[in-house]
Amino acid sequence: MHGKPIANTRSATGIPTAKLAVYWLIGSEIVIFGGVLISYLMHRLGHPEWAYDAAHTQTWIGAINTFILLTSSLFAVQAHHFAEKKEGATAARWLYLTALGGGMFLCLKAYEWYGEISHGYTITAAPFWSFYYTAAGIHASHVIAGMIIMLFVAQTAKKNEELHRVENVGLYWHFVDLVWIFLFPLLYIAK
Amino acid sequence: MSEPASTHHAHGHGAHDDHHHEENFFLKYFWSTDHKVIGMQYLLTGMFMALFGGFFPYVFRMQLAFPGISVPFYGVVSPTEYNALVTNHGTVMIFWVAMPVLIAAFGNYLIPLMIGADDMVFPRLNRLSYQVFAVSVVVIIASFLVPQGGFGGAWTAYPPLSANPDYNLTPWGSTLWLVAVALEFIAFLIGGINFITTAMNSRAPGMRWSDVPMVVWMICIASILFMASVGPLMAGAVMLAFDQNLGTHFFDPKAGGDPILWQHLFWFFGHPEVYVVLLPATGIVAEVITTFSRKKLFGYKTILYTAIGTGVLSFFVWAHHQFIAGIDPRMANVFTVTTVLISIPIAEMMFLFIATLYGGSIRFKTPMLWALSFIALFMIGGVTGIPLGASGSDIYLHDSYYVIAHFHYTFFPIAIIGSFTALTYWFPKMFGRMMNETLGQVHFWITAIAVNGIFIPLFVLGAAGQHRRIYNYNHFAQLSTPDLQALRILATVSLVILLLAQFLFLFNFFYSMFFGEKASKNPWKGCTLEWTTESPPGHGNWPADQLPTVYRGPYEYGVEGRDEDYWPQNVPN
Amino acid sequence: MIERLIQPVSTFAGDIDQLFFGIHMVVGFWFFLVQGMFFYLLFRYRYREGVPTTYVTGKEKHLKKWINIPHILIILCDVGVIFFAVQTWYNVKQNLPEADATIRIVSQQWAWSFVHPGEDGELGTDDDIKTVDELHVQEGMTYHFQLESRDVLHSFSVPVFRLKQDAVPGRVITGWFEPMHTGVYDIQCAEMCGIGHGIMGARIHIESAEDHAAWIASKKGT
Known part of the structure; x- marks a missing residue:
């Protein structure tokens, strides 16, 4: 492929272009998750009986997953730290660890869902479960997307190229993490 | 990697950046990352979809004027087909014509050229945006060809009708419709991020915020509005898709869901969406009226503030679509206030456009005629919004033909007249040739007069109590009078005239593209940067070492003490 | 206006017809005024050989008043429209009289x-x-x-x-x-x-x- 357009190298606002785009991306994602969460909250507040279903979520799995995601975010910070020091290979290793955290999160989620579905709490079982699977499912798809992007970024970072991407994918990962911080209390703790 | 592709920019017009593929038609036109090619792709796709979406009203208006006849080129219209036609006319015209042409086509084409950049900041993301959009086109067309036919639950897709195949009887059509709309949203989210980032970061050296041409501003504000409003509907679309296919009950009241929730999610997007397409059209009009009246825009910053004000207010008016939908009647009062108030910034903007004409030297060329007709006709749409936004009269007018006439008087100027304004104005830049002026004016006058013949009768029909989306009014004694039927026939005849006139345009468009008079760099003597490069611009827009620098605002026409009556942005003094 | 097309048969039909009529009178006034101004300007400032344009930015006070005064008047009209709309709405939808x-x-x-x-x-x-x-x-x-x-x-x-x-x-x-x-x-x-x-x-x-x-x-x- 050819090089970047000159447009990409300009920075009239002073914010690096890619980072600016990530901010806008996160902005658009916030409204998507905002839509899901506000819809859920409006229903939840209007239907106290949902607490019966909510009581069947496994808080400790959710808690471990919260811990895993927070830890992986810390790894992403480490990756950024080394990328700043132009140590691409080390940054890539931290990115792999971050992605591994995402993988663990997904495995645990799969185990959790498997148990719930086999107990009959499927997506159609009750409105609570519909929201539970939809909200967490949309979040999980973002975790998967984040992991894939991270692996690509790690490939280039290893060669000490495009190191600014390490920070950008990290920003995105923190956002995905933050969404979970909202989901966890709403889906698990609020019984 | 940080070395820009400067060596490639010395190529002539349209040369691809990669030598080995220079002659490869597919790579040049279907796999290109050049913003101009992507803009053209969006433009031609949008024009194709306009024919598609424009054929629908021909069919259903024929059915309304002459109920039960076999419509030429179509056949007899069944109620199912009628519903699918009206539903998809709305959907296609908004999502596959107005948005791709006004925002994506001209956004892509104009933003880099007008801010003096060689391309978008993310050319490959740009290509991806078009590819996702192209898939959505295939899906929406496919939704007609599946068993049981296309979705017929209105473009608002209110559940439970849209959520349950037992009710809508189009299990495939409704799902494909939803998938197509969701894909289109994704395409425009990707595109929008690219537009905003490009306009924010890649402006030419010296270009301040207040030197950015109005159309670039408007497309960016529209992209931000879209981004900020579409999220909840994306979430809603996932929920509706699950309701349709997995058996969840998000919107089904029988199992604890709430159909009104969808209405809130839809209109929270749906109302800002009006401004998403309106603002780019006003931006285009701003460019054209300044050039053809040789005047600086009257109150550049005020226009900008009115646009932003309208955008912000548009997030607080959505429930005026739901006054009688079963929401708390007290809410209606709040939304009446916000809705009537939104008339203020928009009226102000129209005033400022009209004030721009003051003291000018107005040349009535085709683009200018379109721009002026936008102002004249949009005002009809604007003022007829007031009785609809006022809750008391909306009780009667809601879902009547008055609504249809009102929003067509806004959307027709926006989507159709706005597009024609832009196409006729930037055609010389895009294709390097001039369009035929006589044909252009004939096409303009037929279109601009016929549109009134369609929609003024509809105002009357609406006031007479005729509701929307009914395929044969003979079922209602009060509506099957000869007088009302005459109005319906008048509207249909006007529509047919309007549609036939579009062939004039198509002929002019394609003929001029190949055989028109050669255009100079700056045929209209405009001040903005796109007129400083070749027509059509080569790859990279300017030679890499000659990217423009900006010294002043975009509308310095008629500055005293200069030989020329215009002062391009890139000329030092 | 509506009553000439379709008979008013409920007690509140007349109120809604009046509101409709009133709003159309207000917006109609502004519509024709602005369109008149628009076409006047188009005619007055049409291209004529050798007549230069006037360079204005939109900041000139004597010109801005032509925008600002109508702007304030429109706000006043809006307040009136809102008042009568809400009143009608209240009578039809919010306040239910005793039923027979x-x-x-x-x-x-x-x-x-x-x-x-x-x-x-x-x-x-x-x-x-x-x-x-x-x-x-x-x-x-x-x-x-x-x-x-x-x-x-x-x-x-x-x-x-x-x-x-x-x-x-x-x-x-x-x-x-x-x-x-x-x-x-x-x-x-x-x-x-x-x-x-x-x-x-x-x-x-x-x-x-x-x-x-x-x-x-x-x-x-x-």
Whole structure:
């Protein structure tokens, strides 16, 4: 492929272009998750009986997953730290660890869902479960997307190229993490 | 990697950046990352979809004027087909014509050229945006060809009708419709991020915020509005898709869901969406009226503030679509206030456009005629919004033909007249040739007069109590009078005239593209940067070492003490 | 304006017609004023050989007042429109007067069923009269209606009453009307409800007290 357009190298606002785009991306994602969460909250507040279903979520799995995601975010910070020091290979290793955290999160989620579905709490079982699977499912798809992007970024970072991407994918990962911080209390703790 | 592709920019017009593929038609036109090619792709796709979406009203208006006849080129219209036609006319015209042409086509084409950049900041993301959009086109067309036919639950897709195949009887059509709309949203989210980032970061050296041409501003504000409003509907679309296919009950009241929730999610997007397409059209009009009246825009910053004000207010008016939908009647009062108030910034903007004409030297060329007709006709749409936004009269007018006439008087100027304004104005830049002026004016006058013949009768029909989306009014004694039927026939005849006139345009468009008079760099003597490069611009827009620098605002026409009556942005003094 | 196209038959129809008329007078005034100004400017400042343009930025006070004064006047007009709109809305939708009788309206794909109180004037008793696509009411009586839906959204619209209300499955929505003249008029469904939406009409029979009593008597025991 050819090089970047000159447009990409300009920075009239002073914010690096890619980072600016990530901010806008996160902005658009916030409204998507905002839509899901506000819809859920409006229903939840209007239907106290949902607490019966909510009581069947496994808080400790959710808690471990919260811990895993927070830890992986810390790894992403480490990756950024080394990328700043132009140590691409080390940054890539931290990115792999971050992605591994995402993988663990997904495995645990799969185990959790498997148990719930086999107990009959499927997506159609009750409105609570519909929201539970939809909200967490949309979040999980973002975790998967984040992991894939991270692996690509790690490939280039290893060669000490495009190191600014390490920070950008990290920003995105923190956002995905933050969404979970909202989901966890709403889906698990609020019984 | 940080070395820009400067060596490639010395190529002539349209040369691809990669030598080995220079002659490869597919790579040049279907796999290109050049913003101009992507803009053209969006433009031609949008024009194709306009024919598609424009054929629908021909069919259903024929059915309304002459109920039960076999419509030429179509056949007899069944109620199912009628519903699918009206539903998809709305959907296609908004999502596959107005948005791709006004925002994506001209956004892509104009933003880099007008801010003096060689391309978008993310050319490959740009290509991806078009590819996702192209898939959505295939899906929406496919939704007609599946068993049981296309979705017929209105473009608002209110559940439970849209959520349950037992009710809508189009299990495939409704799902494909939803998938197509969701894909289109994704395409425009990707595109929008690219537009905003490009306009924010890649402006030419010296270009301040207040030197950015109005159309670039408007497309960016529209992209931000879209981004900020579409999220909840994306979430809603996932929920509706699950309701349709997995058996969840998000919107089904029988199992604890709430159909009104969808209405809130839809209109929270749906109302800002009006401004998403309106603002780019006003931006285009701003460019054209300044050039053809040789005047600086009257109150550049005020226009900008009115646009932003309208955008912000548009997030607080959505429930005026739901006054009688079963929401708390007290809410209606709040939304009446916000809705009537939104008339203020928009009226102000129209005033400022009209004030721009003051003291000018107005040349009535085709683009200018379109721009002026936008102002004249949009005002009809604007003022007829007031009785609809006022809750008391909306009780009667809601879902009547008055609504249809009102929003067509806004959307027709926006989507159709706005597009024609832009196409006729930037055609010389895009294709390097001039369009035929006589044909252009004939096409303009037929279109601009016929549109009134369609929609003024509809105002009357609406006031007479005729509701929307009914395929044969003979079922209602009060509506099957000869007088009302005459109005319906008048509207249909006007529509047919309007549609036939579009062939004039198509002929002019394609003929001029190949055989028109050669255009100079700056045929209209405009001040903005796109007129400083070749027509059509080569790859990279300017030679890499000659990217423009900006010294002043975009509308310095008629500055005293200069030989020329215009002062391009890139000329030092 | 509306009353020349379609008769007003409910007590609040006249209010809505007046509001419609009033709003059109206000916006019509501004519309023609602005269009007049627009076409005047187009004519006055058309291109003429050798006539230069005037360079203005839009910051000049003597020009800005031409924008600002109408702007303030429009805000005042808006306040008036809001006031009368909310007043009408309040009378039609928010404030329900005491009812003389209550009817139940049940919508479904694609028919209307109406439950009228029988001779005792009470809904929910044995002598209720059920009809399909045919509503019978007495002129001069204040009715409450309870609107329900069995499947999808519908909308109960009686153009001569200027009344419209969506029916939402899972909810019972109460509204009111008072018919003024006798006659037979259309009821339309005003919300897309599927394939049969176009034929989902019904008729409202507004009868004098004697005729209405006779109708009730004729339904007795059916």
